[in-house]
Amino acid sequence: xxxxxxxxxxxxxxxxxxxxxxxxxxxxxxxxxxxxxxxxxxxxxxxxxxxxxxxxxxxxxxxxxxxxxxxxxxxxxxxxxxxxxxxxxxxxxxxxxxxxxxxxxxxxxxxxxxxxxxxxxxxxxxxxxxxxxxxxxxxxxxxxxxxxxxxxxxxxxx
Amino acid sequence: xxxxxxxxxxxxxxxxxxxxxxxxxxxxxxxxxxxxxxxxxxxxxxxxxxxxxxxxxxxxxxxxxxxxxxxxxxxxxxxxxxxxxxxxxxxxxxxxxxxxxxxxxxxxxxxxxxxxxxxxxxxxxxxxxxxxxxxxxxxxxxxxxxxxxxxxxxxxxx
DNA sequence: GCTTGACCTGGAGTGCACTCCAACTGGTAG
DNA sequence: CTACCAGTTGGAGTGCACTCCAGGTCAAGC
Numbered sequence: 001x002x003x004x005x006x007x008x009x010x011x012x013x014x015x016x017x018x019x020x021x022x023x024x025x026x027x028x029x030x031x032x033x034x035x036x037x038x039x040x041x042x043x044x045x046x047x048x049x050x051x052x053x054x055x056x057x058x059x060x061x062x063x064x065x066x067x068x069x070x071x072x073x074x075x076x077x078x079x080x081x082x083x084x085x086x087x088x089x090x091x092x093x094x095x096x097x098x099x100x101x102x103x104x105x106x107x108x109x110x111x112x113x114x115x116x117x118x119x120x121x122x123x124x125x126x127x128x129x130x131x132x133x134x135x136x137x138x139x140x141x142x143x144x145x146x147x148x149x150x151x152x153x154x155x156x157x158x
Numbered sequence: 159x160x161x162x163x164x165x166x167x168x169x170x171x172x173x174x175x176x177x178x179x180x181x182x183x184x185x186x187x188x189x190x191x192x193x194x195x196x197x198x199x200x201x202x203x204x205x206x207x208x209x210x211x212x213x214x215x216x217x218x219x220x221x222x223x224x225x226x227x228x229x230x231x232x233x234x235x236x237x238x239x240x241x242x243x244x245x246x247x248x249x250x251x252x253x254x255x256x257x258x259x260x261x262x263x264x265x266x267x268x269x270x271x272x273x274x275x276x277x278x279x280x281x282x283x284x285x286x287x288x289x290x291x292x293x294x295x296x297x298x299x300x301x302x303x304x305x306x307x308x309x310x311x312x313x314x315x316x
Numbered sequence: 317g318c319t320t321g322a323c324c325t326g327g328a329g330t331g332c333a334c335t336c337c338a339a340c341t342g343g344t345a346g
Numbered sequence: 347c348t349a350c351c352a353g354t355t356g357g358a359g360t361g362c363a364c365t366c367c368a369g370g371t372c373a374a375g376c
Contacts, residue, residue, distance in 0.1 A: 004322065014323085015365055023363095034372045036323055049262075049316040056259045060362065070316065074273070081270035088263045091256050098253045101214045104207075105246045112239035115232070158207040158228065162352065172353085173335055181333095192342045194353055218332065 001039040002032075010047045023060070025050060025067050056091050107154035159197040160190075168205045181218070183208060183225050214249050265312035 007014045020026040021037075026046070029037045053063050066083055069076035165172045178184040179195075184204070187195045211221050224241055227234035 002323080013365080016363090018324090019364065034323080036372080045313060046316050052259055052262060054363095056256055077270050077274050081267055081274065084263055084267050084270070088260065088267065091260055091263065095253055095256045095260070098214055098249050098256070101210055102246065102249055102253070104210060105242055105249065109239055109242050109246065112235050112242070116235050116239065155203060158204050160353075171335080174333090176354090177334065192353075194342085212333095 001041060003037050003039070006039045006043065006047075009044060010051075012047065020050075024064055025060075027071065053087070056087070057094060058087055058090075062087070104154065108158075111154040159199060161195050161197070164197045164201065164205075167202060169209075170205065178208075182222055183218075185229065211245070214245070215252060216245055216248075220245070262312070266316075269312040 001009075003014045003017055006012075007017060010017070012020075017026070021028060026043065029039050029043070032038050050063060050067075053066070054060075058066075062083065066080060069080045069083070159167075161172045161175055164170075165175060168175070170178075175184065179186060184201065187197050187201070190196050208221060208225075211224070212218075216224075220241065224238060227238045227241070
């Protein structure tokens, strides 16, 4: 398999494949008589895993570190496992954050929908306008200090 | 509240706050006699929401677009809602991807743990070494073509 | 033999999102 | 009065992760 085929199969560009090789994310492939890269299909599994690491927020440095450990073989098993465990924690945390955001968005979308329907939305003061030239609104609402642990409700200000 | 206080309360640096203002993510604040920025505490809610959008993967362009709509007031409600709904879909998709990755990682961590314990792990051929100078291994395993819908098992190659 | 197209290399350029810096000013404490 | 500190500006620099390009080589088809 040459670089063009691999690009097609992996979804990466030839430039990106060469770049990954240059920085050490991918092992240097064999070359044919003309000096062209020849790839084993097995590399696709590696590219796929790298891609998953990337798309779940692992930066290039850690991917490089992992790639480097991989070349060291069985001796690096523990270190690789630890790296993956760290990433696992990060991913788990991200899922929590995203799930919270889903709630925030749903609240806000709902609020907007109600406002679009002309419903009066309160007690949050509706102030989407810039405060720049406006006189500071004399707040009637005594400043909502919400109890700890309570997520602030969606507000129209944002 | 001056920029230093806001930096402390928001967790952003003064440089970042000024940068956000420059690109239009944050409204231009009032100034005191000496030309220094004076912020209303309400801005914290906006910064917090911006931060959430960012940390859930919304790029600066979309955040800018949203910020711009916000300055337009009630007229932009529908557009804002649509933008948030788009982001909601993205976030929901991300959660799915991350959750899948959690499984992949758990499988792999488990595999590594078993390998560390000296367990023979098969049928995946253990080839962490670079193939560069090695003769292509004569594969005994007939190439695992897994059924569609079946997630490939964790492999020792990566 | 010649053209075409895929490939090669090294290096420059891009976009995002800050981050840092120099040179200056304005308010306050000792 | 002076030192200090927080703030001001415009602009340069950084790190990531590619992406593009010029100028060249090589193998295969007509």
